[in-house]
Amino acid sequence: MQTVSIFVDVQNIYYTTRSAYKRNFDYNRFWAEVTNNRLVVNAYAYAIDRGDEKQRQFQNILRAIGFEVKLKPFIQRADGSAKGDWDVGITIDVLEAAEKSDIVVLVSGDGDFDILLNTVRDKYQAEAHVYGVPSLTAASLMNAASRFIPIEDTLLL
Numbered sequence: 001m002q003t004v005s006i007f008v009d010v011q012n013i014y015y016t017t018r019s020a021y022k023r024n025f026d027y028n029r030f031w032a033e034v035t036n037n038r039l040v041v042n043a044y045a046y047a048i049d050r051g052d053e054k055q056r057q058f059q060n061i062l063r064a065i066g067f068e069v070k071l072k073p074f075i076q077r078a079d080g081s082a083k084g085d086w087d088v089g090i091t092i093d094v095l096e097a098a099e100k101s102d103i104v105v106l107v108s109g110d111g112d113f114d115i116l117l118n119t120v121r122d123k124y125q126a127e128a129h130v131y132g133v134p135s136l137t138a139a140s141l142m143n144a145a146s147r148f149i150p151i152e153d154t155l156l157l
Helices: 010-021 027-035 053-065 087-098 111-124 139-144
Strands: 002-009 038-049 068-073 103-107 127-132 147-150
Touching: 002 010, 002 027, 002 087, 010 038, 027 038, 027 053, 027 127, 038 053, 038 087, 053 068, 087 103, 087 111, 103 111, 111 127, 111 139, 127 139
Parallel strands: 002 038, 002 103, 038 068, 103 127, 127 147
Antiparallel strands: none
């Protein structure tokens, strides 16, 4: 049985599916697809904690599906801009999981992860699968993936 580690950039997927389709990502269907006949080593969903009750409910749904939810506080800067980036945390977790996973699944369209996926494939000989909204996923990320799976109608609510 293949081993799989799953990493979901929740903010990225929320905004890209809303922007492209005006719909939400179907985490239950995704989980069923990505874990079918595979042993899950890790499954992380990275989110920003704004202290909002609706968000807490959503995070509890993710936990019930099987994800460990990792939260970072929402930071509002004095100039009005916001910070809540999980790129470094995702990268560290992926590198730690890659050596014990046959497949690393990244759910994001962020091109900053292309170097990470090249490392997963080259150094750890793991497959690197990317789920993303085709029109909003960086070409460099799609090219770095062993397999790109488009988030389209079957993975949307």
